Amino acid sequence: MFRRENTRAQNVYNSSIRTSGFSHSMTSHGIHVIDTGFVRPRFDAAYLLVHNGHGAFIDCGTNHSVPRLLGALDDAGIDASRVDWLILTHVHLDHAGGAGELIARLPNARLLVHPRGARHMIDPSQLWAGAMAVYGEEVMEQSYGRLRPIAAERVAEAPDGHVLDFHGRRLRCIDTPGHAKHHMAIYDEQANVCFTGDTFGLSYREFDTAQGAFILPTTTPVQFDPEALHASIERLLALKPEAMYLTHFGRVENVEHLAGKLHELIDAMVDVARQAKDSTDRHARLVHELTQLYAVHTAAHGWPGDREALVHWLGTDIELNAQGLGVWLDRA
Template sequence: MTHTHGIHTIDTGFVRPRFDAAYLIGENGRGAFIDCGTNFAVPRMLAALDDAGITAAAVDWLILTHVHLDHAGGAGELIAQLPNAKLVVHPRGARHMIDPSVLWAGASAVYGESVMEQTYGRLRPIPAERVIEAADGHVVDLAGRALRCLDTPGHARHHIAIHDACAKVCFTGDVFGLSYRDFDTTNGPFILPTTSPVQFDPEALHASIDRLVALRPQAMYLTHYGRVDAVERLAADLHAQIDAMVALARDAHGRPDRHAVLAESLTDLYATRAEAHGWQQGREALRQLLGMDIELNAQGLEVWLDR
């Protein structure tokens, strides 16, 4: 899908359709990818280049919002297909792209090796000389078009968002929440925060959202999923829910069935808000669509509580 200003939305095919997005920005025949999905998304990324009329050799950049594997797992395989591209990543994430063994080991300890290989594919290291660390304010030059990297913690400490002043938009990774098109109504998009393990920080997340809104973007491009407008309304929804989720976590703390209680109360929160938003498919349909996110949000809140 192509939007204005040469921005192409790529469905990476992870989990289900319209769940996980990457982006291609084209400018004067040159290209930059933002996020890349898993190894299995690489053919889709290359197909997007063909659709845009950009050669692999004309891709200058692969910018990662953060190194969680649904955003960055395919970075090594993709970079290997792009002879002139450099990888741009938060300084805290760079070492994990150069040597992904720690990233792999940590995730494998949770999910198991076989699930990891089936879900993400084996992670491929990226030569250090092709990796650029993007400190706060770092500007990526795409054929004269400035893409500014902003340190935006809250979801992860190695998270950047990318401000594209030319298009008046931000590419937000996970810091501006999750908004699946399945929940769109006549009231517009529905949004919820992501607190998934292991670095959720509510104060930092509030501040990062405010920082992006202060840029007055016309739209946000989310990894999960796609372009959303109504930025100020969605930001207010995120702020309210971060506070509500933190309160639910505190209420569940100390209970022997804490995880189950928290998952159920999060489901109640999102179902109530979705219904108020005009989404009428009911609680079970919501649980089908958000089950993974509810589970991860509960886990992330618990890690935060224990910290």
């Protein structure tokens, strides 16, 4: 739910992005990929959809990301008053921490969120308290910024199947649990793409090879559910999208192949967890075995990096996936 990073390096990076240029690119159908600047380049994305002179954001990063999102509006020629929606895939802070701050800068926008997540945007005190218990106030302020509540009248809930008419462009909200119970994906019917949050895994561009994108699931605490995640992936695949837009990070294609890899790794990670269940040093064993698992799969993908490089790019995700598998074991 909250990403544990090298705090010193993250704080230096967060400080630098506030005064640096905005980092984003546009793909087809007016979809802008925005690097939110969280943690490192090409780690955390938000999206701006531009259609008929109006804008809608999907996810937003943290408070420190807001200047980048507003900069993307400027570059797209869209005034803040013509942004109608901020749509959240879920309320984990790397996706939604800056929602209140961004909405405050968008005078006519409303927030669209899964029904289970709405209350946390209206009153983020529980989200803040949970993160504070892990990191402390100083790290929370530096990494995310103080969470700002959103007035209830500006928050709309999106139950499964809800269709948002974005000036003639249909955006369908799909309940996709497995990573979190309050997770939804957004299917853009015009572009035939899905914005998947964390449901369709993580794909960092550093692992791209001649074989294409490398992908792995995220079992981040505390609501990992492998069966639900398998089902959610299949539900998105049934739409036959030409691409997925991931928060971590960007657009990926060849989605049927990637879905197969996700299914394979979910099962492999569950097997790792079950084998470690009764270990006295369970967490350390989970970290070790996940590192080994990902080393095998990245090598098969043709990635030339060594173990040190693997841990450099995936160390945080290995740690969080180990934590998530541990919570799942305890709950099961």
